Amino acid sequence: MSGGSQQVLSTPLYDLIILGASGFTGKYVVREALKFLNPSPSSPLKSLALAGRNHAKLTEALKWAAHPLPPPPVPLLISDVAEPQSIRHLCTQTKLILNCVGPFRRYGEPVVAACVETGCTYLDICGEPEFMERMEAEYDEKAVESGSLVVSGCGFDSVPAELGLIFNLRQWVGKSVPNWVEAYVSLESNKGMAYNFGTFESAVLGVANAAELVQLRRSRPRRRRPMIPSPAPPKGPLIEHKKDLGIWGVRLPSADSTVVQRTFSTLAKNPQGLPALSQTSQHIQQRNEFWSSVKPAHFGVKICSKSYLQIRRFIIVGILIGMFAKTSFGRWLLLTFPSIFSLGLFKKGGPSEHDVQNASFKMWFVGRGFELIDDNENKGIVVEEGGYNKEIVTRVMGPEPGYVTTSIILIQCAFIVLTQREALPKGGVLTPGIVFGPTDLQQRLQENGISFDVISKNLKFQK
Ligand SMILES: NC(=O)c1ccc[n+]([C@@H]2O[C@H](COP(=O)([O-])OP(=O)(O)OC[C@H]3O[C@@H](n4cnc5c(N)ncnc54)[C@H](OP(=O)(O)O)[C@@H]3O)[C@@H](O)[C@H]2O)c1
Secondary structure, eight states: OOOOOOOOOSSOSBSEEEETTTSHHHHHHHHHHHTTBOOSTTOSBSOEEEEESOHHHHHHHHHHHHTTSOOOOOOEEEOOTTSHHHHHHHHTSBSEEEEOOSOHHHHTHHHHHHHHHHTOEEEEOOOOHHHHHHHHHHHHHHHHHHTOEEEOOOBTTBHHHHHHHHHHHTTOOTTEEEEEEEEEEEEEOSSOOOEEHHHHHHHHHHHHTHHHHHHHHHHSOOOOOOOOSSOOOOOOOSEEEEGGGTEEEEEOOOSHHHHHHHHHHHHHHOTTOOOBSSOOHHHHHHHHHHHHTOOOOEEEEEEEESOHHHHHHHHHHHHHHHHHTTSHHHHHHHHHSHHHHTTTSEETTOOOHHHHHTOEEEEEEEEEEEEEEESSSOEEEOOOTTSOSEEEEEEEEEEOIIIIIHHHHHHHHHHHHHHHGGGSBSSEEEOHHHHHTTTTHHHHHHHTTOEEEEEEEEEOOOO
16 A cells, blocks of 8 residues: 555545454454444444455455355455554544554554544554553643544453443442442353463563563653542452352453553543533533542452362463563463463464353452441441441443453444544543543443443441
């Protein structure tokens, strides 16, 4: 593809372009998008193009995604992130790029740079904190200027965590205040589904370069912290047995808690959220009402399972990655033999469609905090020995997380950008929670098979 003129078309050719459409996750994103593709004026998606570096692979991905129907006439655009000119050219043909090319620390920056330069909106499915925070450090100001929205983490990382936490926090109404919410993620499948190599590679590179994230954070001004009534509780044992939910859990060093921290830090500076592109009184009121109903809390994530042995497996894989990712020979071993070193959790070629169809996830949010008791005998906050007197448990649940849920989330975020751009912030490198929290994203996810439920609300105080 020739770079040609980089002038942005006033009416873009395509509503959106899926970059990395030939990847394992990319083709699921294409399949989700095709469900809605329709040229009629009421359709959320009237035009679409797929982009990648290999025409034959894109053709195959489109065929796979359309099956059993014949592939629709969707344009295939050749674009390589190693040739920034070809990415800028994509940005002249659309206002929205969905980036599925990972590992993002390796391939993501040219795409962010091109979107920021041209004022295009950028959404991705990244789960790599270092990439997200580096893009924020380097491109936030420029994105605000150019009016480009850059939102990483619009997949299973980190939307269920962000929206699930917000959903839990919004249950703390009246005189109740949350202090700490722990999320317990359970990946469920019939016979232990193995995830695709792409996610394993991203995780290995993340651990290998963990020092860069520490250095980046040290080099940046300290983030503002939200006001939370009490300090976070002590970490507790490595493996937790959560008897009431019938699960075992171990802390998961995922992107979720860092993304949530960034959301709260933005809110600490802007308690009513960020101004919308078009500041109508309705937008202002809606956003103010929304954010004033969210009381911040400490947040942590644990991966969990009904099986104690499975938890031991997660821990061993974490130790193996931690040990081997530090040296180039160790990384070579990990990335050459992913099935062996991940004890079957990841494999090259990814899971079969049958495995994907039979997998699902549950994410419980156990919120603990305080309720002001003001009956005649017990005025003030009465706290039990555990340091809280109220518990609210909520749950987000949905289909297979890595590919199906991720695609549903990314496509629904895209539709919000296409239909409600005026109500979203003008630009910046932002988190999904800040951008999509006050929109109808939760309702859209519910309509597409991802549920949000209140499981219990208990006052622990007893006279
Ligand atoms: N948020 C989440 O929950 C979530 C879920 C799933 C995946 N992910 C992330 O998504 C990323 C992709 O994972 P995956 O399993 O789909 O990996 P994958 O199958 O290896 O796909 C990678 C894609 O990137 C493309 N690509 C690589 N180099 C490129 C270049 N120079 N120019 C243009 N395209 C290039 C590949 O194109 P070719 O086909 O031409 O090789 C392919 O389409 C990973 O970082 C993973 O962690 C996140």
